[in-house]
Amino acid sequence: QLSRALCRVDTQVDTPEGGFALAEWLRDGKTLLKTQCGPRLVADPWHREE
Numbered sequence: 001q002l003s004r005a006l007c008r009v010d011t012q013v014d015t016p017e018g019g020f021a022l023a024e025w026l027r028d029g030k031t032l033l034k035t036q037c038g039p040r041l042v043a044d045p046w047h048r049e050e
Helices: 022-028
Strands: 012-015 018-021 031-035 038-042
Touching: 012 022, 018 022, 022 031
Parallel strands: none
Antiparallel strands: 012 018, 018 031, 031 038
């Protein structure tokens, strides 16, 4: 649905691990997760790293 929108949709999703762009994750299956310790490229932005 995002790709058929009349305008560009830029949705930022915040998780307990950090924030990411929803369209990037849906397009590539990976996204840049912005964390307190810096950005990380991840496939599962909800996965807790311990």
